[in-house]
Amino acid sequence: MNLCLIDVSARVASVRNNFGVVSSLYKLIEGSAKRHHIFEQIQKEAGLKALTIKDLCETRWTCRFECLKVVLLRLREIITALEVMEAPDAYLLLNSIQSFDFIIHLLFMNKIYSITNILSKFLQHSNISLTDALNQVKTTIDTLKTLRTDTEFDSVYSEALKLSDENGIEPPRPIRKKTISIRLGGGIDATTILSVKDYYRINTYYMTLDTIITSINNRFDENTIGIVVLMEKLFLTKDLLSDDEVKNLSKTYLVSYDDLKAEQQLYKNKMHNQKINIADATKYILDNNFHIAFSSKNGLFKILWTIPVNSCECERSFSALKRLKTYLRNSMREERLSGLAILNIEKDVEINMEQIVIDFIPKKHGRKMIF
Numbered sequence: 001m002n003l004c005l006i007d008v009s010a011r012v013a014s015v016r017n018n019f020g021v022v023s024s025l026y027k028l029i030e031g032s033a034k035r036h037h038i039f040e041q042i043q044k045e046a047g048l049k050a051l052t053i054k055d056l057c058e059t060r061w062t063c064r065f066e067c068l069k070v071v072l073l074r075l076r077e078i079i080t081a082l083e084v085m086e087a088p089d090a091y092l093l094l095n096s097i098q099s100f101d102f103i104i105h106l107l108f109m110n111k112i113y114s115i116t117n118i119l120s121k122f123l124q125h126s127n128i129s130l131t132d133a134l135n136q137v138k139t140t141i142d143t144l145k146t147l148r149t150d151t152e153f154d155s156v157y158s159e160a161l162k163l164s165d166e167n168g169i170e171p172p173r174p175i176r177k178k179t180i181s182i183r184l185g186g187g188i189d190a191t192t193i194l195s196v197k198d199y200y201r202i203n204t205y206y207m208t209l210d211t212i213i214t215s216i217n218n219r220f221d222e223n224t225i226g227i228v229v230l231m232e233k234l235f236l237t238k239d240l241l242s243d244d245e246v247k248n249l250s251k252t253y254l255v256s257y258d259d260l261k262a263e264q265q266l267y268k269n270k271m272h273n274q275k276i277n278i279a280d281a282t283k284y285i286l287d288n289n290f291h292i293a294f295s296s297k298n299g300l301f302k303i304l305w306t307i308p309v310n311s312c313e314c315e316r317s318f319s320a321l322k323r324l325k326t327y328l329r330n331s332m333r334e335e336r337l338s339g340l341a342i343l344n345i346e347k348d349v350e351i352n353m354e355q356i357v358i359d360f361i362p363k364k365h366g367r368k369m370i371f
Helices: 002-011 015-030 032-044 060-073 075-084 088-097 100-120 130-147 148-166 197-217 226-236 243-253 257-269 278-287 294-306 313-321 334-346 353-365
Strands: none
Touching: 015 032, 015 060, 015 075, 015 100, 015 148, 015 197, 032 075, 060 075, 060 100, 075 088, 100 130, 100 148, 100 334, 130 197, 130 353, 148 197, 148 313, 226 243, 226 278, 226 294, 243 257, 257 294, 278 294
16 A cells, blocks of 8 residues: 555656655754744644644655644644744745645645545554455545546635635646647647646646556456455355365465365354454364364465565564664673564463463572572
């Protein structure tokens, strides 16, 4: 999902430029305690809760949505703060923010990100299946397609005009016509013949929506990940696979067709729930010793475990290193670091402290004390 949003920021030049303005705004205000204090005081004087502008993280796109939301909610206070600040970049940023182009990009990107942010959070859960992820992706795409209408754009455009008027920002000017070189055929550039409203609708709003919808479709193509969906249907649902689906799995992973078909019937015959998640499936297999009895399905289940819907869990584990190995623990050795990392990764596992104490005492005779 993050890669889809990266495509939007990279391919659509106007979106990329306006995100650059937001990033510079964060560096200016949050990069100095004095300027941060000025922005905070202006919010308090207006009787508002003091909000902080977030950084535009390349990997955590929730931060981007939060940043856009703060800029939109505190636009007037940001303009006031930039007028007061004496930094050289403040004047340049003030001119960039006080433009209709920035306002309309801020509004429709905030609208798009509010929808994609729900999908992004959903994909970060550890117990979701690929089938559930694809259903949520389809819902998100359908919702984004409903935004690609003239009515939705008119709503965003009217809101941009209203917000610009409230903050003393000039309305958009007519686009200056550009001529094409005679060597290239001559004439006038067709994109500059459009009115201002049509220009933003076609070259910005529709282009951004088309880019993100196409990117999501390409990255979550059901044809390329259909075999994984079949394995989830084999292990996580009570529905039996058809003969063609079993043949497809056996041919792809070189397992016996007859064994897989028979093991499927035995596996699903004992299932009580119509649908389970991968964690419950693991417990179900181990409790019934299916990993020993079903050799073909056991190999497929190991493959399914190695194809997670997302990599958020392992990424969070690596992110924990900065909290585990601080400058005060710089001399920590690998064995202790690995132990702390395991404790952090498996923090959800319940620990019986009394049993640990009982196991720890007999380790060395010197630790056992008799009173």
